[in-house]
Amino acid sequence: MDRLMAILMALQQRAETAQSLADKFEVSKRTILRDMQSLSEMGVPLVSMTGPTGGFQLMEGYQLSPLQFTSQEALTILVSLQAMTKMTDTPFNKERWTVIDKIKNSLPENILKQIEPILERTEVEVPKRNYKAPQLSALIDYTSESRWLKVFYRSQRHQRWLCILPKRIYTSHGFWYCEAYSPTHEEERLFRVDRMDKIEVIERPEYESENHLSHKDQSNSNNVSSSFRVKAKLTYRGMLQVEQDIHIGECVHALSNEEWEADFQCPATEWSWAVRFFFSLGSDAEVTEPETLRKEIYRMAERLCNQYKS
Secondary structure: OHHHHHHHHHHOOEEOOHHHHHHHHHHOHHHHHHHHHHHHHHOOOOOEEOOOOOOEEEOOOOOOOOOOOOOHHHHHHHEEEEHHHHOOOOOOOOHHHHHHHHHHOOOOOOHHHHHHHHHOOOOOOOOOOOOOOOOOHHHHHHOOOOEEEEEEEEEOOOOEEEEEHHHHHHEEEEEEEEEEEEOOOEEEEEEEEHHHEEEEEOOOOOOOHHHHHHHHHHHHOOOOOOOOOOOOEOOHHEEEEEHOOOOOOOHEEOOOOOOOOEEEEHHHHHHHHHHHHHHOHOOOHHEEEOOHHHHHHHHHHHHHHHHHHO
């Protein structure tokens, strides 16, 4: 039935030959011909044309009712929407709830009964956060228009106005982020959207012409920071924490049923991050190389021991 519905939707767009449909749905031409017979018996007004340009098409004026989802298509959409309802703030606060109700109301009862038990046991985990991102909707619009912006940004160390050219907006670990070029930092940086208190559209800065940006990009590419290889053995809990990191989560592999290893190239500029990250994992991680990283983690642990010695 799913394939019959998909064939109907394909024919609603254009005429199709039996062979083109067979290729699209990865079945034999004979199967497609049987499907056409089934559709005809169900009362679908099909027109069959012979010759080299022939094929099948729907009778003029025949239209499917909207939102004809298969059970898997409906499940895909609803699982995604349920994940969005867990976000603290989105540009679609009201819509993320109303669209779920509309889709469920449009589904046949038999499909709804199939997918509801799966929906109750399947989810995309999104951490709960306590924040608001009032500039998010406007920022998405400005990003799509490639507009230069002046934003009042609150970082851990500063509260100041920054000039940025936003490149991409995405959500990760319950937060919204903006990838943007920053003339202040002379590189692309990542900014938390909830830390943007004000946004103003500005003209392209004169000192950031196309030639200047191209020259700067070329200069950066000619001075790529060196990197060092990091290898660390992980317990089960350590593996779970490393896998959640957006940069090195895919660099974990199993050594045995009880031991895992992280193996990746770390930019030299991220040395401080590597020290703090693996120190924070405690006994759930043991860095095996480089030796300099092992020694720095040891010194950090020693300082902590001295702090609590008394």
